[in-house]
Amino acid sequence: MATSEKNTIEELDISKEYQYGFHDDITPKFKSRKGLDESVINEMCDIKGEPDWMREYRLNAYQIFKQKPMTKWGGDLTQLDFDDIYYYVKASDRSERSWDDVPDDIKKTFDRLGIPEAERKFLAGVGAQYDSEVVYHNIVEELDKIGVVFLDTDTAIKEYPDLVKKYFGTIIPSADNQFAALNSAAWSGGSFVYVPPGVKVEYPLQAYFRINSENMGQFERTLIIADEGSQVHYVEGCTAPTYSSESLHSAVVEIVCMKGSRVRYTTIQNWANNVYNLVTKRAFAYEDAQMEWVDGNLGSKLTMKYPSVYMMEPGARGDILSIAFASKGQHQDAGAKVYHCAPHTTSQITSKSISKDGGRSSYRGWVDVAKGAKGCKSHVVCDALILDKDSRSDTYPVIEIGESDTNIEHEARVSKIGEEQLFYLMSRGLSEEEASTMIVNGFIEPLVKELPMEYAVEMNRLIQLQMEGSVG
Amino acid sequence: MSKDLVIKDLHISVQGEPIIKGLNLSVKQGEIHALMGPNGSGKSTLANSLMGHPLYEIDSGEVIFDGADVLDLEPNERAKLGLFLAFQYPTTIPGVSLANFLRLAVSAVRGKSENGSGNDGLIPMREFRRELRDKMKQLGVDDSFARRYLNDGFSGGEKKRAEILQLAMLEPKIAILDETDSGLDIDAVRIVGESVSSLIGPDLGVLIITHYPRLLDYIRPEFVHILLDGRIVESGGWELTQMLETEGYEPIREKHGITDKEE
Ligand SMILES: Nc1ncnc2c1ncn2[C@@H]1O[C@H](COP(=O)(O)OP(=O)(O)OP(=O)(O)O)[C@@H](O)[C@H]1O
Ligand SMILES: [Mg+2]
Numbered sequence: 001m002a003t004s005e006k007n008t009i010e011e012l013d014i015s016k017e018y019q020y021g022f023h024d025d026i027t028p029k030f031k032s033r034k035g036l037d038e039s040v041i042n043e044m045c046d047i048k049g050e051p052d053w054m055r056e057y058r059l060n061a062y063q064i065f066k067q068k069p070m071t072k073w074g075g076d077l078t079q080l081d082f083d084d085i086y087y088y089v090k091a092s093d094r095s096e097r098s099w100d101d102v103p104d105d106i107k108k109t110f111d112r113l114g115i116p117e118a119e120r121k122f123l124a125g126v127g128a129q130y131d132s133e134v135v136y137h138n139i140v141e142e143l144d145k146i147g148v149v150f151l152d153t154d155t156a157i158k159e160y161p162d163l164v165k166k167y168f169g170t171i172i173p174s175a176d177n178q179f180a181a182l183n184s185a186a187w188s189g190g191s192f193v194y195v196p197p198g199v200k201v202e203y204p205l206q207a208y209f210r211i212n213s214e215n216m217g218q219f220e221r222t223l224i225i226a227d228e229g230s231q232v233h234y235v236e237g238c239t240a241p242t243y244s245s246e247s248l249h250s251a252v253v254e255i256v257c258m259k260g261s262r263v264r265y266t267t268i269q270n271w272a273n274n275v276y277n278l279v280t281k282r283a284f285a286y287e288d289a290q291m292e293w294v295d296g297n298l299g300s301k302l303t304m305k306y307p308s309v310y311m312m313e314p315g316a317r318g319d320i321l322s323i324a325f326a327s328k329g330q331h332q333d334a335g336a337k338v339y340h341c342a343p344h345t346t347s348q349i350t351s352k353s354i355s356k357d358g359g360r361s362s363y364r365g366w367v368d369v370a371k372g373a374k375g376c377k378s379h380v381v382c383d384a385l386i387l388d389k390d391s392r393s394d395t396y397p398v399i400e401i402g403e404s405d406t407n408i409e410h411e412a413r414v415s416k417i418g419e420e421q422l423f424y425l426m427s428r429g430l431s432e433e434e435a436s437t438m439i440v441n442g443f444i445e446p447l448v449k450e451l452p453m454e455y456a457v458e459m460n461r462l463i464q465l466q467m468e469g470s471v472g
Numbered sequence: 473m474s475k476d477l478v479i480k481d482l483h484i485s486v487q488g489e490p491i492i493k494g495l496n497l498s499v500k501q502g503e504i505h506a507l508m509g510p511n512g513s514g515k516s517t518l519a520n521s522l523m524g525h526p527l528y529e530i531d532s533g534e535v536i537f538d539g540a541d542v543l544d545l546e547p548n549e550r551a552k553l554g555l556f557l558a559f560q561y562p563t564t565i566p567g568v569s570l571a572n573f574l575r576l577a578v579s580a581v582r583g584k585s586e587n588g589s590g591n592d593g594l595i596p597m598r599e600f601r602r603e604l605r606d607k608m609k610q611l612g613v614d615d616s617f618a619r620r621y622l623n624d625g626f627s628g629g630e631k632k633r634a635e636i637l638q639l640a641m642l643e644p645k646i647a648i649l650d651e652t653d654s655g656l657d658i659d660a661v662r663i664v665g666e667s668v669s670s671l672i673g674p675d676l677g678v679l680i681i682t683h684y685p686r687l688l689d690y691i692r693p694e695f696v697h698i699l700l701d702g703r704i705v706e707s708g709g710w711e712l713t714q715m716l717e718t719e720g721y722e723p724i725r726e727k728h729g730i731t732d733k734e735e
Pocket of ligand 1: 491510512
């Protein structure tokens with residue numbers, strides 16, 4: 001409706017394409033080379049000093065990966081070249097980038113987001129000494145007292161070999177899908193969390209406190225075990241754009257929610273828009289356990305991510321909240337999967353997507369009720385907001401019901417920003433951009449209010465950045 | 473100097489259909505005008521157009537506010553100059569709390585430098601909260617309103633009160649009230665009437681659009697205008713409302729040779 005100038009603040013638009021030259025500056029001691037094969041895996045195992053079972057696990061996964069055909073559903077993966085990627089770069093090598101090498105526009109974005117200096121360096125992949133290491137050690141000490149383990153997965157393999165071995169790959173086997181196989185072969189970093197029976201962790205465990213001890217990888221592997229009656233909230237990611245010289249991020253997250261436990265896993269990710277973000281996340285929830293995924297996806301070139309909950313025993317509950325923001329050149333193929341494997345299990349999926357500047361978001365959902373799983377309830381709500389005529393939104397829901405005694409509801413809505421809404425807000429003094437930003441923030445508010453305070457604030461600011469210069 | 477709203481020979485159409493056909497009206501700061509007219513006569517069309525609604529096409533004429541033509545200005549720029557519209561049908565904005573919205577609106581309208589605003593350009597939270605609480609109290613608006621989503625699930629009467637709350641917070645020079653009394657219960661009409669009249673002073677000019685003299689009992693207008701067939705056909709004082717109350721629009725239609733298009 002308005003005539004505001006377009007693109008005036010384009011330089012700050014974090015969805016803009018960047019060229020990163022970071023990897024040119026790396027001179028790894030370990031001779032990383034592109035592509036994955038047995039010798040790269042063996043070398044990686046040697047450097048990490050991994051036990052034999054893990055080496056075998058990786059090599060086996062690699063065989064599976066090699067045999068899997070390229071994934072054809074979801075988004076367009078034809079440009080993804082597995083041989084053009086570094087699969088292992090030692091953390092110490094990564095830190096040789098310098099802050100001066102970080103492009104100005106990225107620094108400016110950090111300014112706008114109000115990210116503290118130390119954190120910025122980390123986010124830009126500049127591995128400077130980071131205060132959070134101190135914070136992390138304090139937290140670990142605290143957690144130690146109540147028996148909670150919170151480590152990077154590489155360390156956990158050494159310190160808690162039996163526990164890790166017992167669950168690793170049991171929720172998401174290597175053969176599950178192409179990217180799970182790749183991750184199982186090439187994984188590095190990620191978190192390992194164990195919460196003993198009855199222990200309730202009072203504050204969210206934040207991955208980024210941990211991140212600097214093992215630099216954020218592209219193939220993180222996270223395993224969380226919540227023992228009976230325990231409770232934990234894990235938060236990963238950061239709303240600041242995450243710059244990576246590599247164009248593939250493929251994590252695996254496995255969660256075990258034992259009887260009566262409660263786990264919430266919150267992710268806010270904002271990848272640079274050259275990144276393929278292909279993540280497998282799955283939880284098993286046993287009797288009366290409750291699993292909640294809160295998943296926010298911004299940035300990236302293509303995201304394919306469908307957090308899932310398998311409700312294995314009666315009374316289990318799975319909740320999945322997902323927000324996707326697709327800007328120019330981006331495809332967010334996000335969704336959720338719930339499997340009602342036992343009677344009297346309940347699930348709720350809430351998906352909100354925003355598409356702008358030709359961006360595409362799709363909701364891909366799966367609701368499955370096993371034969372004999374009586375008295376299950378599932379409620380799915382998909383809301384899509386499309387900001388302009390070039391942008392797109394689709395839903396691909398699948399519902400498989402093997403049991404007639406179930407109650408499933410599916411609602412889907414697609415909306416546009418209403419002219420009346422814009423006029424109303426503008427008549428109160430808001431510019432068109434402020435008004436549309438406010439409407440978008442209002443649209444995702446039901447999910448944002450589930451986030452920890454500081455993430456909610458950053459999320460709103462990030463939406464503001466995404467909306468800048470977008471009105472025309 | 474007083475900021476006047478002057479409308480000269482204004483022609484407005486909606487989707488090619490002429491609705492306002494040569495309207496002249498001037499509202500000065502400190503004056504109270506009432507605009508009455510049958511359903512569909514174009515009152516809301518006029519009100520929305522004055523605020524800059526994109527749907528309404530201005531075919532010709534002028535709208536001068538504070539000496540400048542505002543017809544080319546965006547709605548937010550008009551708001552910043554001191555124009556305000558209390559909507560007949562306020563829109564719902566889900567997920568946006570009344571308080572958050574109003575803080576941004578107040579900051580935008582009052583100007584960023586004023587009130588020692590913080591570096592985010594917003595009026596300081598504590599100051600804003602205090603002011604909002606005071607005004608909500610005066611208007612008999614429940615505290616919980618501030619946290620509720622804008623007009624979302626508000627009853628008809630609550631929406632209208634929220635409009636007046638916004639009027640009170642934004643401190644405009646000229647306010648247009650489009651049927652703010654419709655949908656209000658008797659007590660609410662009194663509360664709205666009394667609060668609007670408490671806001672009235674030399675700095676606020678008001679154009680009240682209404683069908684009922686009840687609201688006007690609280691806010692005695694000095695000028696009453698009757699809109700028929702896209703033009704103001706009668707202007708007068710209080711006696712006009714009394715005449716309408718007893719005789720309806722028919723005698724005026726006859727006098728001006730206008731047939732009721734509803735029939
Ligand atoms: N958005 C619109 N789309 C189509 N027609 C419209 C629109 N707005 C107004 N009109 C038409 O313009 C004419 C005047 O409408 P308007 O709402 O201005 O009347 P009003 O005097 O405010 O009536 P009321 O007393 O019922 O509120 C009507 O015929 C109406 O149908
Ligand atoms: Mg009207």
